[in-house]
Amino acid sequence: MARRLAFTAPESRLRLDLALVAHIPDLSRTRLQRLIRAGHVTVDGAVTEKTGFFLEGGEQVEVMIPAAKPTTLQAEDIPLDVIFEDEDLLVINKSAGMVVHPSVGHDRGTLVHAVLAHAPDIQGVGGELRPGVVHRLDRDTSGLIILAKNDAAHQDFSRQFKEREIEKTYLALVDGSPPTPEGRVEAHIGRDPKNRKRMAVVTEGRGREAISSYRTLERFPQQTYLEVKPFTGRTHQIRVHLTYLGCPISGDRVYGRRTSKLPLKRQFLHASGLKVRIPSTQTLKQFTAPLPADLEGVLLLLRA
Amino acid sequence: MQEGNLSKVRDYLTLLGIAGAVIALDQGAKYLVRSNLEIGESWSPGSLLSPLIRIVNWNNTGAAFGLFPSGGIVFTVIAIVVTVAILYYFPFVPRDQIALRFGLALQLGGANGNLIDRLIHGTVTDFISVGRFPVFNVADASISVGTAILVVAMWIEERRIRRTKESETPPSGGEGEESTSQLDPPIG
Numbered sequence: 001m002a003r004r005l006a007f008t009a010p011e012s013r014l015r016l017d018l019a020l021v022a023h024i025p026d027l028s029r030t031r032l033q034r035l036i037r038a039g040h041v042t043v044d045g046a047v048t049e050k051t052g053f054f055l056e057g058g059e060q061v062e063v064m065i066p067a068a069k070p071t072t073l074q075a076e077d078i079p080l081d082v083i084f085e086d087e088d089l090l091v092i093n094k095s096a097g098m099v100v101h102p103s104v105g106h107d108r109g110t111l112v113h114a115v116l117a118h119a120p121d122i123q124g125v126g127g128e129l130r131p132g133v134v135h136r137l138d139r140d141t142s143g144l145i146i147l148a149k150n151d152a153a154h155q156d157f158s159r160q161f162k163e164r165e166i167e168k169t170y171l172a173l174v175d176g177s178p179p180t181p182e183g184r185v186e187a188h189i190g191r192d193p194k195n196r197k198r199m200a201v202v203t204e205g206r207g208r209e210a211i212s213s214y215r216t217l218e219r220f221p222q223q224t225y226l227e228v229k230p231f232t233g234r235t236h237q238i239r240v241h242l243t244y245l246g247c248p249i250s251g252d253r254v255y256g257r258r259t260s261k262l263p264l265k266r267q268f269l270h271a272s273g274l275k276v277r278i279p280s281t282q283t284l285k286q287f288t289a290p291l292p293a294d295l296e297g298v299l300l301l302l303r304a
Numbered sequence: 305m306q307e308g309n310l311s312k313v314r315d316y317l318t319l320l321g322i323a324g325a326v327i328a329l330d331q332g333a334k335y336l337v338r339s340n341l342e343i344g345e346s347w348s349p350g351s352l353l354s355p356l357i358r359i360v361n362w363n364n365t366g367a368a369f370g371l372f373p374s375g376g377i378v379f380t381v382i383a384i385v386v387t388v389a390i391l392y393y394f395p396f397v398p399r400d401q402i403a404l405r406f407g408l409a410l411q412l413g414g415a416n417g418n419l420i421d422r423l424i425h426g427t428v429t430d431f432i433s434v435g436r437f438p439v440f441n442v443a444d445a446s447i448s449v450g451t452a453i454l455v456v457a458m459w460i461e462e463r464r465i466r467r468t469k470e471s472e473t474p475p476s477g478g479e480g481e482e483s484t485s486q487l488d489p490p491i492g
Contacts, residue, residue, distance in 0.1 A: 179360040179433030183344035201348075213344075244348050246358055 003065040009043075009055035016041070016053040020063060027065070040064045073102070073129065075116035076109060082118070083287055088153035088279045089146055090119060090132065093289040096142040096266045101130040106139075115147060122147065126154040134158050135233060143170070143271025144289045156279045161233060169273030170228045170238055171217075171291060173298065174247040175257055177224040184213040185241045189234040198254060199236045201244045210234040212241045220302045223250055223262075238269060250298075262298050270295055315395045319409050326413025330442035331420060337361050337431040346433070357434055363427040368418070368444035369437075370430065383419040387412060403457035410450030417443030 007023050020032040020041070027035075033051045035041060041048055042062045043055065055061070081093040092111070099106045102113075112131055115122055122132040125148060132147035134157040148154035160166050190207025192200035201207075211231040218225040224247065230237050239255045242248055248256035251264030262268075275286045291299070341347055341361035348358050366373040390412045397405055418441070421428040430439040 177436050179346045179358040180344060180362050180439060183346055183360060183362075184342065185346055186342075187347075245346055246348065246356070 005063045005065065007061055009057055009059040009061055011057040013057070014055050015051070016043070016048060016055060016061075017051040019055055019061065023061075024063065024065075035063065035065065040066065073113060073116055073123070073131070075120065076113040077117050078109065078114035080111075080114050080118055083144065083289060084285075085119075086278070086280060088149055089157070090115065090122075090149060091144060091146050091274070091287050094137055094142060094145050094271075095292065096140050096294070099139045100136045100145065101133050111145070112147075119149060122149050125149065125151055126158075135161055137271060138236065138239075138267075138269075140266035141269045141271060142289075142292050142295070143269075144274040144287055145271070146274060146276060146287075153279050157276070160277060164231060165277065167273070167275035168230055168233075168271065170230070171270045171272045171295075172226050172228050172238060172242065173250045173268035173295070174224050174226060174242055175222065175250050175260070176247040177219065178214060178216070178226065178242075178245050178247050182213070182215040184211065185245060186211045187241065187244055189237060189240055199234070199240050201240060208232075208234060210237050210241065212238060214242075218299075218303075223302065225299065239267065262301070264298060265294070268295055268298065311399075312395050315399075318405065319390075319394050319412065322406065322409035323413035323416065326410060326442065326446045327417050327420070330413070330417035330446070333442055334421065334429045334431065338429060341431075357432065359431050360433050360439060362430045362433075362439045364430045364439070365427050368414075368447055369440050371438075380419065380422050383415045383422075386415045387419070401457065401461075403453050403460075407450045407453035407457060410446045410453065412450075414443040414446030414448075414450060417441070417446065 005024060009019055017029060017033050017036060020027075020036070021029050024032060036051045037049050039047050039049055040063060043053070044059050045062075078098075081095070082090065083093050084091040092115070094100070094111060098109070098111055098114075100111045102108075102110050112122075112129075112133065115132060119132075125131045126133065132149060132154065134146060134148050134154060137143065137145050146157060148157050187201040187210060188204055188207035189199050189210040190202040192198040193202070194200075209232060212228055213231070214226045214228045216224055217227050226242075228238050228242070230241075234240075236255070239249055239252055243252075243255040250256065250262055250268045251260050252267035252269075256267065270291055271289065272291070273286065273288050275284055277283065278285050290296075337359060338361060341359070343361050343363060346358050346360040364370040364373065366375050367379055372379075390408050394405070394408060397408065399405075418428050428441070428443075430441045430444070432441060432445075433439045
């Protein structure tokens, strides 16, 4: 329920955000600052977006507090490529361009929205906003992703991922070539100190341990086609590690070269294999997802 | 006789000094690589250099730059032969041929840098990766640079000798069958 609050500024010089803090005790200063910057606050009728604005005294301050967003997700009828399903898990071949779960800036059209339509019982498993999610893929990475359909399976898979019992295989095309035909990288990954929106290899004391191994499948004049197996699952791990090695993923606009001569609309990264223990049978099962058409097309172009 | 021996000692000091520096650098770097990186593991010295130079712990059984991988014992033998040859012939290289002496010293250092690996570990550790070039090490680079210096020095020397010979030949028009008949004055 949206709220509207109005008050008169006190008779002494006071910062706008602090004035709001004094009058709206149930919201944090950060939250109030965000409201100011988003234009929800007016001073004498005029929208003021500066948190450091000084009130001299006597002004009419009005605040519009928007209603809290609903926490339940709505199912959306988005097509899904289901590779495997049983009562405990769902293995999906995610297409590129789809975010796995809602987050800042993406609150609709995510994978979990689609899964809710397919398996409504998944709602609430392991959390309200990320039902069934036990691991993630980047938006522009295609391939296998596993979701747990009940709390017991959710715990089981979370544990398997944490204990590094799951074998993940990716296919990647990189610009240039790695130092050796096969090899590995053990380099800590953490937030890029120069750019908070990216991850980067950081010194050993910081960030978290990340290990990836790779093997060359095919060599082209200016690119190399690799099979990559990450042993850990850090955010953007493969992209960061390959860039660190000097052979960034082709088409990766964040970690790679700015222009690519190839007709790639997204980074050439595909989760092609996943080996996991199924709760119901307690056996290891290997799932595979072949390269999607857009990536296969690029390979055909290179092989010509 | 004293003079001869003293100069020989100085020769060897120079030779072994340079070769020794190469070996120390090579083995030192290899030791660092082996103790910090697992086989196949790469390390990047900095994002600016990244596509150009990377360090990786890689084993090669062949000659320099990983060529002829099944060579095995042959390369050990070659290294020993090269070492003996250079040690024997070095004092005979004229003192003023600095480039030649330097080139030989580099080759000696390089050959032994890798020989040590083969004798102790059975395989050679390569660790410098530049672009798509096969992974190599300091010893390989030393042998290559040494050979290049030798080749260039000998080529320059060859040209110098040829020019000296040319400046000593009598001008054309004199005796000798090489005189061109075109220069004979026309009759009449």
